[in-house]
Amino acid sequence: MNTVLSDAEIEEIRHEMALYEDPQAATIEALNVVQNHRGWVSDEALAAAAEVIGVTPTQMEAVATFYNLIFRHPVGRHVIMICDSISCYLTGYEEMRDHLKSSLGIDFGQTTPDNRFTLLPICCLGNCGNGPAMRVGNDYHGNLTPETIDKILADYA
């Protein structure tokens, strides 16, 4: 019996499985479900989700490592994703990136020691008209300047 995942997680995964002709199609969404509950996908949780779907952990792993938004390492409470694509690059991405790195004291892929923020680069967020742009958790922020970045980050406990 699956003891790693919570009942809620299993139920959400089963709900997704019912939306497709083949339950394997819920593989990505199962990873999303686990990540929404835990912040990231551990080996144990990955194997447990694979069991619910009925695929091997290797199949699950192959999918998990392919997609940008599945985190296979622990992340902080808020994941900052700063767009490094062309429109943001033209409007000041590099300065914003450097400001984030220096004010958080971390590099891409790292988490602040207080576990508040993880910093990641991301490609075009569909917010190109408001570049430079980033996401913190599920929130979009555009037209960034070093000053607005400081203000925005202060809002995330």
Place this chain on the structure above:
Amino acid sequence: MEKVLTQNINDQREPKWLSDYEAAGGYRALKTVVNDYQPTEVGECVKKAGLRGRGGAGFPTGVKWSFMPRFEDKPDERPAHIYMVVNADEMEPGTFKDRLLMEGDPHQLVEAVAIASYAIGADIAYIFLRGEYTESRWKLEKAIAEAEEAGYLGDHVLDSNFSLTMYVHMSAGRYICGEESALLSALEGRRAVPRHKPPFPAASGLFGQPTTVNNVETVCNVPHIINNGPEWYQSLGLNKDGGTKLYGASGHVANPGLVELPIGTPIRELLDHFGGIRNGRALKALLPGGGSTPILTPDHLDTPMDYEGVGAAGSRLGTGTMVVFDEQTPIVGVLKNLEHFYAQESCGWCTPCRDGLPWVERILTNLEAGQGRPGDIELLDMHTKLLGPGKTFCAHAPGAMGPLESGLKYFRDELSALIPDNGDTLAFHEPANAESHQATTQT
């Protein structure tokens, strides 16, 4: 100009929910279609309107639908399911139009997908949504729930014989998921690796069943074509193509954003809508429709932004969202940024793309850092040939070569000037004394 796709959309992107959407004329087209049209008649109407795909490739939508197998006369042979899939992946850098349509008017998309599904005989529709679009997700799910409640979706839509279930599928981020066959792999819960064509999705698509894949903006046109007729739609366009287009501009324009205008509006006029180049500078170049469309220059300002016009200028309309560079932008930085994206987002399936794109990125990085070497420009030329159309499994690599090849064409001197004149030669160049060396070894 009459707004079509954005008529219900306000600046705050607060959607019209069901009753307001209905009051604005919503779901009228769906009613008309299920009551008065045979499925193939819908396709004929869309064909006559001249609607072409807004996802990048520009394929005529009605023609695409006509490839779907028909089972009206032989219901016994009907496969278990027929699928309508909406491509809402939108990850091409510089592209931000579908998000507006989904966040600003989700019912428009739901109605449009229902009509498209009716036209191709689909009983299940998936909206394949990129993982970051969480706002689009809840809005679409709310609209779908409202539409189900009102009888626009589900069993026997509006008491007809047509039944449709619609779902939102949340992706987890990879540009290649936008390529239609890779999208189907992703939707099946696998790595998003493109598939060989043929068979085309109409013959064997999702789970091996007949499937049509259309872009968000493409389908959003359909209810309006039904309501107002194909002739009206044709007449909206300025040239050969029908309808309006959601145009965008980002980068160095004064007022970046989106605007809906007749398809075929010239680039110069579009730039005026976005306030021209910011800080009073001059235009250096632009990508007309996203990160994979070849570069255009100020010489192309009178180009009409439609499929033929941009094609004749040596580029593609793509998604119609322009990325604009001012005169002070070094071209090497632009190309390096774009090729970094393509190198990173290659699915890795075929060698030229997997290994060639990082090589291109490295050369451009070196050029930018003043560490270019003689032969670098020729190496870049070589890649534009070896990663061009027909050399790789899908259009990702050729897409990546679009801006590079045009960049080399228009800004060759600027790129060449980045190579320091220090006499370095490439390690694998034939040594200058190759002949005498050979002569020595022979004796």
